[in-house]
Amino acid sequence: MTEQLSTTKLPSSTSEGIVGLDEPKKMTREDWRVKKELEEQRKLGNAPAEVDEEGKDINPHIPQYISSVPWYIDPSNRPTLKHQRGQEEKSVPYSTIGEWYKRGVEEKAVTTKFGKGACENCGAVTHKKKDCLKRPRKVGARFTGSRIAPDEHSQVLLLLDYEGKRDRWNGYDPDDHQRIVDEYATLDLAKRTLKARKLLDELASGKLDQTEGEKGSKDEDENKYAEDIDMPGQNFDSKRRITVRNLRIREDTANYLRNLDPNSAYYDPKTRVMRENPYSNTGINPDEVGYAGDNLARYTGATITMAQTQLFAWEAYERGSEVHLQADPTKLELLHLSFKDKKEYFKEQQRDSILEKYGGQEHLDAPPRELLLAQTEDYVEYSRHGAVLKGLEKAVVRSKYEEDVIINNHMCIWGTYWKDGYWGFKCCHSMVKQSYCTGEAGITVSNTDCVPFEEDLTEPQEKEQPKTLLEMHRDNVTKEKKKSKKNKKRGSDKSDSEDEEKKKEKLKKALEAEDKHRKHIDALMQIDERKRPYSSLQEVKAPTEEELEAFRMKRCRTDDPMASLLVM
DSSP, rough: OOHHHHHHHOOHHHHHEEEEEEESSSHHHHHHHHHHHHHHHHTSSSSSSSEESSEEEEEEHHEEEHHHHHTTTTTTTOOGGGGGGGOOOOOOOOOOOOOOOOBBBBBSSSOSSOOOOTTTTTOOSSSSSGGOOOOOOOOOHHHHHSOOOOBBOOOOOOOOHHHHHHHTTTTTTTTHHHHHHHHHHHHHHHHHHHHHHHHHHHHTTTSOOOHHHHHHHHHHEEEEEHHHHOOEEEEETTTTTTEEOOOOOOTTTTGGGOOOTTOOOOOOOTBBBBOOOOTTTTTGGGGSSSSOOOOOHTTTTTTTHHHHHHHHHHHHHTTTTTOTTEEEEEEHHHHHHHHHHHHHHHHHHHHHHHHHHHOOHHOOOOOOOOHHHHHOOOOOETTTTSSSSSSSOOOOOOOOOOSOOOOTTTSTTTEEEEEEEHHHHHHHHOOOTTTOOOOOHHSSSOOOOOOOOHHSSSSOOOOOOOOOOHHHHHHHHHHHHHTTSSSSSSSSHHHHHHHHHHHHHHHHHHHHHHHHHHHHHHHHHSOOTSSOOOOOOOOOOOHHHHHHHHHHHHHOOTTOTTTTGGGO
């Protein structure tokens, strides 16, 4: 058949049937070409249009994915447009409104004999043993044949529509609600009758007056629904006739009015809580105020102990101990107590070993410092708030340098007088620091010409400058030479001076070499350590005395307070 299609062009009806049957299978190249040529001829009007199963022509310009039916829906795969037309809806017999599953057992039918296929436990036919909700019997109804349970209503599956599935009151029996209302009404009537009889008995016995009985019944009616009262800030107890207040008393000061500073403690209006101290930014002692915040109560009582125990539980769990504060509090408490005892014992043992090795027990046995310095003869007056009013002078800050030293018969110290950029003595207006006081006579004399020289402004060097290592070495060498060469000629003095000049030259060269070395080190430090030459910061040879002296002279002393002002 395939060969005939490839050689001759068949009529439209024959080719359509063959192509339609072979469409689910893999088509050859020649079949595909024939099919495409036929579709083109139909679109041009040279070939008759395709006809469906009802005899209607199919528009050749309709796409194939619309005109063809999937092979898994219609295996015959005939050309049709039936699947594109509207389908007739099937009428479904939905259940009517009000139909619901009937619960319970059948009241009329009574079974006295165990039937085949019934429950082995209770004997009901409508369920099996594994679905039985009765109490399991010691000997089932299958073997005893007695006390056969009644059958439940046979449940028929209801086919509910859209509204029936979503009807929340479907299956509800309003008679059940009316039965509950009648039950409570009967109970209320019985209570009223019992209370009326009790009041009549008390009136007959004389224990209660008639007016009090009427008032009591009236109050009882008014407070009948007192438990339903919802008052903000109060919890009403209908049994005790008391109200529990959880609001502040109106006469007390509100917490948000204690400090009107907007930067003070935050007040939460929803929970009426002020956690921080409202007087924290005023400098008042928290012990002297009446209210120091709600957080103060959190750190009182056993709160701190509880926090320490919880911290110990966490630390013990990290070290492998299976303890928990809520799961096993007794075990945790015993473990914590033993830990405290061992810690105190270890501290005492360590303290005793230190005292035994170094001594000093007599200092620990001394009375406390507060008792030693408690009594004094200084008169001091304090205010009600603890501030010093009288008797305790403010301590003057003293310096390590000499102060208030009067020299050369002066009445004032140097620096109490200043004029034209120079300092002097106030007692005689002298601008020379080492001058003697001339008194009033010196004030009358014009001191404009008496300008101090720079030598006078500089203080005499009382202390000698410390010698360098080279100078100390040089002094030692000269002393040894003097002892060993007392009897030598005068030419030795010339050689010593020459040696000193050589040493100065060596030191000068060492200083220059130290500068170059420092610059070289700084340049190496700027380079990345991965690109730095190997062993570039290591020295192989030992430094000489001149190099050591140059290093000491050039190094920066970090402990020197004037190091930042030093200009190299």
